Amino acid sequence: MKWWGWGVDGVAFSHDDKPSLAPFVQKVIDVDLNAPAVAPLAFEELDVPASQLSEDLEKALSGVLGAEYVVSTDLDRVVHAFGKSLRDLVRIRASDLRRIPDVVVYPANEEQIVAVLDAVVAADAVLIPFGGGSNIAGSLEAPADETRQVVSLDLGRLNKVLAIDEESGLAQIQAGALGPDLEQQLGERGWTLGHFPDSFTHSSLGGWIATRSSGMQSDKYGDIADITKALRVVQPGRTLATRAVPVTSTGPSVREMILGSEGRLGVITEATVQVHRKPAKRVVLGYFFPDWKRGVAAMRAISASDATPSITRISDARETAFSFATRKSSKGFSKFMSSALIAVLKKRGWDLDQMCLSFIGYEGSEEHVARQRKLVKKIVSDHGGIGVGEGPGALYDQKKFDTPYIRDFLLDRGALADVSETSAAWSKLMPLYDTTVERANKAFAQLGVKGYIMCHLSHSYHSGACLYFTFAFKAGEGDPIAQYDVVKSAVQQSFIDSAGTLSHHHAVGTEHSRWMGDDISEAGVQMVSGIFSVVDPGRNLNPGKIV
Ligand code: FAD
Known part of the structure; x- marks a missing residue:
């Protein structure tokens, strides 16, 4: 993944073969796509803070993994510092890096993850699991004022489909497998997971579970929360394992607690998921x-x-x-x-x-x-x-998997674009839509910019649907993130005021956490905080996210 944007180097969006796009963009947000683009900085121009990794922790991690899998290069540390929200992209392009990880570790198996977490807790450091780095909710960044050492744990080497129970349609898959990895391995045996988020090419099974992801075919296959039947999670001092059963009534669902936990309840090492025969x-x-x-x-x-x-x-x-x-x-x-x-x-x-x-x-x-x-x-x-x-x-x-490249193309030309999505009951959907469009337009007017907000309904359920809004505007003078905040906040507040949820499938991170009390009530926030502090009393696991 590019350190400054979406996807792989050498692939980019172009409007050369799309003659209607430039006039359209000029009309709706007053941005000239034919004006010279401003390329991101060269990596060498970034002001990368020095690693604070202590010799002791480095030794402990190298002892577990081997020195080659304990990496403190600037590039590895920057790539693992952020997700891919507009905020992340604007900041990284401005070399506004703040508290990036001191080291990135690449374990090969669950045993090593247990030992890494032991070492991190013993050193009172922070551990942040990293899947594909595609989240857009600020779920990966360490708090700016974090004084402890920060370790990013990249699950990329855990990328195998371990077993398929063909009789039950259940596959046991390692959490670091990216979409194409796991679909290829399942496909070789005639199976599919059926989970295809737009970020499919650069997101992982563990990341999907930790953010409660949805794919474009979720109407048939279910969201990741429906698909995930069992989990293994490494936590401080213990390993959580649930059974691969279709349904259980054994108390409040521990499986559900891990879904959407964004690394705060441990490192998901593998999941058993339901798979389907590839359709004819x-x-x-x-x-x-x-x-x-x-x-x-x-x-x-x-x-x-x-x-x-x-x-x-x-x-x-x-x-x-x-x-x-x-x-x-x-x-x-x-x-x-x-x-x-x-x-x-x-x-x-x-x-x-x-x-x-x-x-x-x-x-x-x-x-x-x-x-x-x-x-x-x-x-x-x-x-x-x-x-x-x-x-x-x-x-x-x-x-569908090319669309994400468009945001970097717009950013190079001075346009800020991002998305917010929600779900609401059918009876609330139209008022929510109208209010959100109105609030976004007010926010554009407040900023004095020409902006555009558009929407699609992306998933339908018995009781309601997901509405997915995309907004874009030409950055005005001054801080682009402050301008983005005005529009993004107006949209999120509209969801809350209109009986929607903060996010249908992009999770909470830091981006949405300030509205959590509105979404799940203060009692809900207390419950979630309580679970976090019991599992992770030292706040070593991805602190500062969700609540
Ligand atoms: P990361 O970004 O690496 O991590 C996200 C969070 O999960 C972090 O808190 C991290 O610590 C935690 N985490 C990751 N792996 C583990 C693990 N093994 N154990 C514990 N915690 C872990 N989302 C959708 O649901 N549907 C879409 O269609 C969709 N489209 C997108 C399109 C674009 C262009 C972009 C940029 C994002 C999109 N997203 C979408 C959002 C994003 O892809 C999802 O949130 C995805 O689930 C994140 O997975 P990841 O592997 O990249 O996780």
């Missing part, structure tokens, strides 16, 4: 709805019906306009937004500025997919929508 057929179809309200109502009707699609997603009109603006000159959406189709929609009385693009995914046997498509077709049509076939869905499916 998989297709993502595109649909248009005349407006957001009818589109969302259709998603609700689908979730209440016998249809069980793997993806239910609809963009609001602003996000639909953005999707059209990113289309390539000769392929993709343009083919589907042909003049013939536009004529049909106009004839139906559609206001094309209000039109919303939706993707519905289907997986299973040929017959199952055919039946699902038929059920959904009727619901779409009852809500005034029309199907536009496989083209846009196939394009979305191919490009």
Whole structure:
């Protein structure tokens, strides 16, 4: 992963083949994509604080792991210091590094992790587990005023599928496996986990569990909380293990306590997860709805019906306009937004500025997919929508892991962009959407900037859905993070005021922790704090996150 942005070196977003994007961005946030870009600093220009690793701790860690797996180079320490939120990226580009880890360790197995944690606790140091480093909630950074030594524990060497119980559809997988690693190993035996977050290429099983992640096919496979059936977790002085059973009534769920614990309750070393046979057929179809309200109502009707699609997603009109603006000159959406189709929609009385693009995914046997498509077709049509076939869905499916590169491209050109997502009951969803758009627009006005907020519904449940907002604006004079805070806070406060949760799948970290009392009540905060202090009385495990 690049130290300054998303993904691998040499891969970047480009608008050269997307002729509508520059005019669109100029119009909505007043940023000129053709102006010269400001590249991030060279790594050598960063002002990297010296490591405070003591000789004693270094010796103890090297004794456990071997010296080559105890690394204090500047690059390793910087890469492990942050996640990938806008705040992280702006800070790292400005060389605002503060309390980065003093050392990064790379254990090979659980036994070594037990010994590393023993050494860390004995030295009264801090240990921060690191999966892929893709979180966007400030979950990895040590507190700025941390005076103890900080050890980042990278789980990358624990990347194996250990066993598959084929009769039960359960796989025992090491926590450091990144998405592509584990899907490849499962795929070789005909299985899939079915967990595909947008960050799939650079995030790990342990990170997904520690942040309660969701994937784009979670409507079918479940969120990681549903998928995870058992865990092994190394804690100070002990190892927690739960049983791989489908369901249990043995008291408050310890498994649930670990889900979303962001390293504060120990190092997850492996999990037993439910896996599925790779589906015979998989297709993502595109649909248009005349407006957001009818589109969302259709998603609700689908979730209440016998249809069980793997993806239910609809963009609001602003996000639909953005999707059209990113289309390539000769392929993709343009083919589907042909003049013939536009004529049909106009004839139906559609206001094309209000039109919303939706993707519905289907997986299973040929017959199952055919039946699902038929059920959904009727619901779409009852809500005034029309199907536009496989083209846009196939394009979305191919490009989904490239989208994250766009934020660095915008940042190079002076635009600040980030996301906030929530979930709420169906009855609260539309008011929450309206309030959030209104509050974001007020925040842009307060800053005196031209901003854009767009949204899609990304997951549907029986009782409600996830709304995922993306906002962008041109950075004004002064501190970009202070400007970002104005917009981000307005959006998060709107979630709280509108009966939503702080985050549907990006966790809490430090980014959302100040609203935790609103989200789970002060009694809830006390319970969580109590559990943390019993498991980790010395506050050695990733302190300062969640509560
Ligand atoms: P890290 O960032 O390395 O760590 C996150 C937290 O988990 C830290 O507190 C860390 O200490 C802890 N942790 C990591 N591994 C362990 C372990 N083994 N034991 C104990 N604690 C551990 N999230 C989604 O859910 N769905 C998405 O679609 C999605 N899309 C994204 C797109 C982009 C472009 C970006 C930047 C992020 C996205 N995210 C998404 C957020 C992020 O990918 C998730 O939060 C992911 O689950 C983090 O996993 P990771 O392995 O990168 O964890």
